[in-house]
Amino acid sequence: MTASSHPRTVRELGEFALIARITADRKQAPGVLLGPGDDAAVVAAPDGRFVVTTDMLVQDRHFRLDWSDPEDIGRKAIAQNAADVVAMGAAPSAFVVSLGCPSDTAVEFVERLADGMWAEAERAGGSIAGGDMVRSPFLVISVTAFGDPRGREPITRSGARPGDVVAVAGKLGWSAAGLAVLLADADPVSGPVIDRLADVVAAHRVPRPDYAAVLELPESTAITALTDVSDGLLADLGHIAESSGVAVDLDSAALHDPTLDGVAAVLGASPLDWVLTGGEDHAFAATFADAGDVPAGWVPIGRVLTGTGVTVDGAPRTGPTGWESFA
């Protein structure tokens, strides 16, 4: 076989053949009326509105090639956008993806990246309707995600009221703990901690937002505000507090996680810091009008109060509250 019949880099294969290869045999979600191949895609919006969010991931800033497989990077890029769509109460319908990469990027890398993206898009209920490929000195991935409000009012950050219960669906702090393990290059130790280390590293590599925890809520649920935990619990609840004109107080006992205790003991770290300021888990945090409204699968972690800001056990936290892009 010749090199040209099996091109190994995106330069050898070329943009159009690469797009043909990674879109071949993909099954579009029912809402994608016209997929890749024209000037633009066409997506259904049966509600008469659509929800849209976008995130950019930059190599060595948002992912590292020595820490993550291409499939993992693809899944993560889609998951963090799908979580933002679901955090409005909308069902993901479609995604568009732009990829910037060097000319000598392996075709196989792009194929595996696309496989991860398609897998997570399908898990979220959508598919990849189109995109762009450009040359760039290093990898840059931009994902835009769309969702269908399904006839309901989008759930914003601004509806929390004093007396509401704060609850979460999904793990908190696992991604931050996994990052700490990777950064420390922590040696395997004996016993059950090995499994815990592996669990949090896996959570860092690929967040698994619990989309169903939001999307299967009955319409009658008195959910008053909703966000996904992407920057860190304190920062993201701070956005709800600010948008809603309220304060939030968290109960540290409700945030206790034995897995994180085990990992933190190995690293000499604080598990509560991971829970409060670690982002990227893409758990969902919501406020419910009263404790009776907190659905199965959601864990109460605090209360909405009058005032401003976010406290823990009634006291303010010092130090960083979460991710800052330009820090």
Added chain:
Amino acid sequence: MTASSHPRTVRELGEFALIARITADRKQAPGVLLGPGDDAAVVAAPDGRFVVTTDMLVQDRHFRLDWSDPEDIGRKAIAQNAADVVAMGAAPSAFVVSLGCPSDTAVEFVERLADGMWAEAERAGGSIAGGDMVRSPFLVISVTAFGDPRGREPITRSGARPGDVVAVAGKLGWSAAGLAVLLADADPVSGPVIDRLADVVAAHRVPRPDYAAVLELPESTAITALTDVSDGLLADLGHIAESSGVAVDLDSAALHDPTLDGVAAVLGASPLDWVLTGGEDHAFAATFADAGDVPAGWVPIGRVLTGTGVTVDGAPRTGPTGWESFA
């Protein structure tokens, strides 16, 4: 005044303050139901469908800071996406934008970039509904554009039929000629050529797609296929030919442009090459069912024939046909 009261870099100002600054006092288009500030934006889709396209622009690959003002870069990023929406026959409604930039990027640069984006978004009939800001070693801009089909069937590339007339709305080759002037760093010469050089350089810096040429077509117009000329006329008409299962023959006399003749004479270049293979003008190229259907403002440049491929005056062209991302 202290440095902290007038932060000069995005690191000093911080992501959230930067977003607040560039979104303050902006007027959203009527279709943007919820703008920046929550997990996602909400956009109207009165047609029950929306059109979506995305493009990524990378510093030194798609723009150069020594050749373009920030406003120009912003306008171009929006224009090339709006042109893709219009090339489906849809009216631009909204855009989302991700920006990757170094921490020491001047706040003023981002403000001017955003000003250019907002100006072009408004010219296209939309506004910027949301986005993302991340740290990156150099500038990367990702734009996703949405459009409303307005109850009409999207105009794809696949409807051209033998006997149709090929016509264009907008300049061809001016952007390529402007790029050639910039690359040659051509010395000012005397006489009217100076103005021609300036005109094509301006066209390279900021494409001005003639959105109205498409959007104001009466619904009865027998337009059978449509694209925007982004990669080069031969390449883009090649997509129509391939998608429609037809051939296209162009009339070189109809592509003659005295402005390009003047610029080409200075540089010793071929004006027809610029017209045929230069991209980035974002003119619109369409096929109409017969010559009587070609509307005012559109210039007939060729015919659709049975067969495959694109010819000029009946003969195939050798050499490159247009832009290749990974070349």
